[in-house]
Amino acid sequence: MQLTNRAKVLEKKPMTLAERAYLPAIFQGLSITMRHFFMKKATVRYPEEVRPFSGFFRGLHVLKRDELGRERCTACGLCAVSCPAEAITMVAGERKKGEEGLYREEKYAISYEINMLRCIFCGLCEEACPKAAIYLQPDKMAPPRYERDEFVYGKDRLVEPVSPDERSVKGIQLTPEQADKLRARIV
Amino acid sequence: MIELPALGWQSIVIFVVFALSLLIATYCTYAERVIAAFLQDRVGPDRAGPYGLLQPLADAVKMFTKEEFFPGGANKVLFVVGPCLAMITALMSSAVIPFGNTMSFGNNAFFLQGIEVNIGMLWIFGVVSLGVYGVMIGGWASNNKFSLLGAVRAASQNISYELAMGMSLIAVLMISGTLSLREITLQQSVAGEWQMWNIVKQPIGFLIFLVCAFAETNRTPFDLPECETELVGGYHTEYSSMKLGLYLFSEYVNIFVVSAVMSVLYFGGFNFPFQYELRDWFVNSQGWELNSAQNLITLLGTVGIFLKIFAFIFFFMWVRWTLPRFRYDQLMRLGWTILIPLAVFNIVLTGALILFGVI
Numbered sequence: 433m434q435l436t437n438r439a440k441v442l443e444k445k446p447m448t449l450a451e452r453a454y455l456p457a458i459f460q461g462l463s464i465t466m467r468h469f470f471m472k473k474a475t476v477r478y479p480e481e482v483r484p485f486s487g488f489f490r491g492l493h494v495l496k497r498d499e500l501g502r503e504r505c506t507a508c509g510l511c512a513v514s515c516p517a518e519a520i521t522m523v524a525g526e527r528k529k530g531e532e533g534l535y536r537e538e539k540y541a542i543s544y545e546i547n548m549l550r551c552i553f554c555g556l557c558e559e560a561c562p563k564a565a566i567y568l569q570p571d572k573m574a575p576p577r578y579e580r581d582e583f584v585y586g587k588d589r590l591v592e593p594v595s596p597d598e599r600s601v602k603g604i605q606l607t608p609e610q611a612d613k614l615r616a617r618i619v
Numbered sequence: 620m621i622e623l624p625a626l627g628w629q630s631i632v633i634f635v636v637f638a639l640s641l642l643i644a645t646y647c648t649y650a651e652r653v654i655a656a657f658l659q660d661r662v663g664p665d666r667a668g669p670y671g672l673l674q675p676l677a678d679a680v681k682m683f684t685k686e687e688f689f690p691g692g693a694n695k696v697l698f699v700v701g702p703c704l705a706m707i708t709a710l711m712s713s714a715v716i717p718f719g720n721t722m723s724f725g726n727n728a729f730f731l732q733g734i735e736v737n738i739g740m741l742w743i744f745g746v747v748s749l750g751v752y753g754v755m756i757g758g759w760a761s762n763n764k765f766s767l768l769g770a771v772r773a774a775s776q777n778i779s780y781e782l783a784m785g786m787s788l789i790a791v792l793m794i795s796g797t798l799s800l801r802e803i804t805l806q807q808s809v810a811g812e813w814q815m816w817n818i819v820k821q822p823i824g825f826l827i828f829l830v831c832a833f834a835e836t837n838r839t840p841f842d843l844p845e846c847e848t849e850l851v852g853g854y855h856t857e858y859s860s861m862k863l864g865l866y867l868f869s870e871y872v873n874i875f876v877v878s879a880v881m882s883v884l885y886f887g888g889f890n891f892p893f894q895y896e897l898r899d900w901f902v903n904s905q906g907w908e909l910n911s912a913q914n915l916i917t918l919l920g921t922v923g924i925f926l927k928i929f930a931f932i933f934f935f936m937w938v939r940w941t942l943p944r945f946r947y948d949q950l951m952r953l954g955w956t957i958l959i960p961l962a963v964f965n966i967v968l969t970g971a972l973i974l975f976g977v978i
Contacts, residue, residue, distance in 0.1 A: 458942065465658045465941040475662045 490553045490568040493546055495591040498536050503591060504565035505544065506537035511557035511566055519550035520557060537563070544590060548574040548583040633714055633733040640713050644871035645675040647932060651871075654936045682864035690857045694760040701757025702858065702865035708750040709872035715739040716879045717801045719889050719921035723910045731889075731921055732801060739800035740792070743880060744785065747835065750873065751777040754837075754844060757866070758854035769853030772947065773844035776834055779954040780841075784831035786962035787824040790969040791884055794820055794978060800880075804888030808895075816887040820978045823965045825885045827958055832877045834954070836870060839939040846944055878931035879924070886927050889920035 450456050476483050485491065496504050507524035525542035527535045534540075551574075557566050577583060649664065649671070656663030664671035689695060716739075719731025736742065751774055758770020794817065795803045807816050818825050834841040845853030852858075855866045882888055894916050901912040945953070972978045 458938075461941045462937060465937065468660055469654075469657045471660055473657075473662050474660045477662070477665070 485570060485573075487570065489570045490555045490558075491571065491573040492548075492569050493551075493557070493585070493590055494567050494569050494572075495544065495587070496565050496567055497592050500533070500536075502532075502534060502536040503540060504536050504563045505541050506539050506563055506565070507541040507544070508539075508562065510560040510562065514556045514560035515551075516554060516556065517550045517552045519547045519552075521545050541587070544587050546585050546590065548585055549580065628729045629733060632718075632729075632731060636713050636716075636718065636733055637710060640710060640872050640875055643875050643928075643932075644868055645679070647871040647874065648678060648867070649675050650932070651936050651939075654933065655940045658937070658940045679864070682861050685860040687862070688857070688859040690762055692762040693857065694762070697756050697760035698857075699862070701753050701755075701760055702862045702869070703753075704756060705750060705753025705869040706865045706872070708746050708753060709869040709876065712743045712746040712876045713872075713879065715742050715800060716876070716883060717804055717888060718879075718924055720805075720913075720917040722914050722917055730801065731917065735799070735801055737797065737799045737802075740788065740798045740803075743800075743876070744781075744788075747873070747876070748777070748781055750869070753866075753869065754854050757858065761854075761857035763857050765850045765852070765856045766854050769844045769846075769850045769856070772850075773837060773854060776837075776841065776843060776950065776954075779951060780831040780834035780958070783827055783954060783958035783962045784835065786959065786966060787821075787827035787831065788884070790821055790824045790962075790965050791817055793966070793969050793973060800883050800888070804883055804890065807887040808890035816885065816890070818885040820972075821885060821965075821969070823961065823968070825881075827962050827965065828881065828885070830953075830958060832881060833935070833938065834950075836873045836877055836935075838870075838874070838935055840942040840945050841950060842939075842944060843947055843950060848944075874932055874935050875928065878928045878935070881931055882924055882927035889917070889924045891920060891923040894920065 498504050507522050509522065509524070512518075512520040512522060522544045523542045524539055527538050527540055553568060555568050558568055574583070574585075652674070653663035653671070664674040667673040667677045689698060714733035715736060717730065717732040717735075722729050722731060754773040755770045758766040758768075758773070761767070791803070792798065795806050797803060797806075803817075833839075837844050843849075843853075845855060847853075850856070855863055858866060897919075898909075898912045898916045901907045901915065902909055907915075969978075
């Protein structure tokens with residue numbers, strides 16, 4: 433019974449003198465490897481060179497602030513519920529008087545932790561969030577660390593800094609050229 | 620001008636050659652890794668120093684500081700003797716290779732060669748065939764079946780391929796009529812008349828010699844003595860730290876020596892095209908003294924032979940990262956039923972060509 437058209441009939445002819453002498457085949461192989469010698473290398477020298485991410489890359493999370501610099505998160509817990517890896521934990525608290533400049537809603541997250549070792553970067557937390565507070569950044573990823581507990585990111589490392597310059601020290605940041613290249617590709 | 624007795628000059632040359640072979644072998648490890656990487660579309664070691672040039676140093680530190688392990692039941696004396704012997708024999712053979720022509724200062728003339736003897740070729744073959752003892756002793760003293768298998772393979776492989784190698788060499792000796800490497804080199808280029816390098820007269824012989832050189836240095840496709848996939852590590856399975864380093868190192872020194880021998884025997888050694896024209900140009904047009912022009916040509920020739928050697932070393936590595944390993948019965952069949960008859964045929968052919976005055 434013939435299932436596909438890919439079957440190949442093997443010919444078992446005795447080898448010719450050229451085949452038995454190995455040498456033509458050896459030179460063929462040598463020419464192939466020599467071609468590879470001059471080819472462009474596939475290596476990315478990682479810490480110095482970062483591969484450009486795709487435009488919709490889901491990287492390290494950020495907890496956004498609103499236009500007045502207040503934290504958007506209201507600690508509703510929908511992100512934690514939607515998280516398939518159960519990487520998110522939070523403790524909710526009530527906003528005190530005088531903290532209106534810090535938190536947008538009356539309820540806020542006292543602590544908010546994402547375990548980056550559990551996180552699968554699926555982006556469901558981002559989709560679940562009703563306050564547009566949590567985002568997965570397209571240009572930043574969780575860098576390698578030596579200890580496990582260093583992968584539990586608290587609010588100190590998640591909340592967006594007030595001044596944008598502080599961002600680059602946490603995690604891997606694209607250079608301006610790389611960012612430009614990326615933007616050009618998306619457009 | 621410092622007056623050096625002949626022996627003093629020779630010992631300087633030998634010391635330089637010794638240091639050079641070690642240096643070249645060191646950087647062969649680096650070259651091997653870089654070439655392997657390039658042939659596989661990678662970049663190779665580039666972290667230690669600029670372009671990773673300090674990598675051999677890091678490797679050496681690693682080798683020296685690793686634990687020195689003696690397997691239980693191993694013969695302690697022979698276990699140490701094995702790698703030493705491999706290294707000593709590898710280093711000894713470079714003494715007779717002519718790395719350059721004559722340097723003359725005033726009335727003194729020196730050869731850029733450790734020892735000029737009329738049995739240079741015999742010396743190299745004698746010493747190189749001793750090298751298999753290092754592998755043999757090391758493999759046997761390890762008290763390990765994989766090591767022993769590797770050692771037995773190395774011994775039988777070296778003996779088989781030495782025959783074909785020696786016979787391909789006989790054809791060269793028939794042409795040159797001398798065993799002195801310096802004489803063979805000088806015959807490949809004589810002042811005033813155009814002389815071909817031996818590769819033109821001995822293409823089949825060179826091919827046999829090249830294949831045998833791969834087998835003698837235990838390089839892929841003939842690296843069965845140490846083939847990792849079958850024998851763990853072959854004869855150096857049980858070796859660690861610098862004893863392993865000596866084995867690996869001696870392999871590279873052997874490659875260097877065998878490349879040098881091939882350059883001398885078939886590719887004109889320290890000769891390079893138009894050397895006499897260049898010398899005469901310096902003397903006639905630039906008004907140099909004959910001696911200093913000759914010295915310059917000698918130095919250029921030394922550069923030339925090293926370029927030839929490096930080309931061969933590159934070829935060795937290129938082949939290693941291209942071809943898969945032979946099966947053991949294929950290896951033996953190639954050696955005994957193809958190369959040796961071919962070498963005999965080459966001898967007969969050369970004899971006939973000499974008889975009819977073609978070469």
